[in-house]
Amino acid sequence: MKILVAEDDSNLGLLLTTFLTAKGYEVKLTTSGTDALESYRNSPTDFQFILLDVMMPQKDGFAVAKEIRLIDKKTPILFLTAKSMEADRLKGFELGADDYLTKPFLMEELLARIHAILRRTNPVEPSAEISLGEFDYNISLGTLKRTHQTQKLTTKENALLSLLVKNQNEVVDRQGALRAIWGDDSYFNGRSMDVYIAKLRKILGEDPSIKIINVHGIGFKLMIK
Template structure:
């Protein structure tokens, strides 16, 4: 089994990106270089890495924006920002956008590696059988099961994955494109129609508790409210 750890490196300076990649790959990491923020987000959805290293100032989408998008569906993955900005407010903005660490340029490779290892050790390992309470329901992701009173409702894998993301971002809108790319792998028209059908099925399975709703926020996405 391949035990190498996947890291996404979003850095628009080619020389620096290559130095970081080569240094990390000698230490049992697989590094995927992205030249801008949009590519980094696409790569994250495709590769499912264990950690991200994001430059703050990038074309198309800056590092803070990438982190905010990722945190809509993933609260746990470690994110390190690289930046030449040194103002206190910049650091505050970085942590507020979902970053776990903030490394100012120039930096030593050893310092980056130490911080990566530190963050990877801190990532919790979720218990697969832990039940999530949502309203009057108990939801088990691993067993793909909803339980309310004496009623047990089976879910498909995709229904369970979709519900899990909605619950993780309860009372917040999740963009359609993020849901589609995370679960379906592509946000094309046909996958969009498929997701709408799955949302309808989930609504029916959650209708035993009238306080739970999945609402469509027009032009944006879906939100589960309790």
Template sequence: MTQNKITALLAEDEETLAQIIKESLETRNFKVLHCHNGQEAMDTFYKVKPDVLILDVMMPIKDGYSVALEIRKTNKHIPIIFLTAKSQTQDVIEGFKSGGNDYLKKPFSMEELIVRIHALLNREEIASEDTIFAIGQYNFSRTKQELVFQNTIQKLTNRESELLHCLYQNKNRIIERSIILNLLWGNEDFFTTRSMDVFITKLRKKLDQDGSIEIINIRNQGYKLLCP
């Protein structure tokens, strides 16, 4: 999945938003199938078997929750992300009860959507195989939580491993600080922000054997992992 295009089925009846999402994902090595209503999404799903579903909650004919419930009868594993303007706790609970894996409230940043998609897809991959990521001269195993440089192995904590993987998925691009905090810590308060800064410092030290690698802080925006 890391080599081939990721096939995303996008069900969104708001045409302008759908085009923005479609075009943004297609620039990041996705193949996007856009459906305009829930029934069309159901029909397309059974024909194509995509890698991930991105479902708007409020759609004509069938809403996103109904689509998810139907799909979960035959497929328990495909990642499902809901997009919605609803923000009540009960709506979020209903989304997860219907089989959703994640929930993005409108408006959202494309970076956040892309990070969450990759997080869900890699969660599926990691159960079946250990993918080794080349970060400059380092080899990174997310499963074993190890960084290997030549013959030297450095063990990573779970938080270090998840943070490095998040940065790697967006290498050579800025990833917003708030996205990392909400994805890995669940909030973006003062204490989690300071905690993330500490982990960034630790990762910099563990990657300092290769001068071509750098984790830079983009003021008031986020971080960028620079690597070949």
């Protein structure tokens, strides 16, 4: 999932890139409307989402959107702007924008709005799938896909795997995981989690590059070579 970002404020551009990359998106950052349009034109089918700052020198976000919409009516466009003028907002929507977010905004809200737009844009694949070794893991559906097979995970399996995946290459604290998934960290819940770790090891064992490592006395770590 690749996002084209046009933002002339380098701090915000960097922040956006870092944040969205951490959330699993590939980001192409451009710092002017001209560059954005050029990037788009170089590979128009590459981008699944476009984030446009309105106030940019030379070619502003509106001009870019107008140009893009001439040849692409589908790729979602979300405008970012410091200006809160109502006429501008309406203009953005008229140009075919999907949303319009006023600075300053919470990064989490931006992400929520991106998700909402993608949810209705790609109803067939409502949730992003995470690449996990040879598997494609869908947290929402609780499915693990590989070649021609799809394995459905149980609720507990999915909860535990999603926690490990979200903290890939980092140790997930044993007691914390127990409290988060089982509600408290009693002895038997701990044994239950060990059972589920074994289940996940068995399922993921089809791909030898995936390992769930125990860090003694601390917790578990999901690693992929």
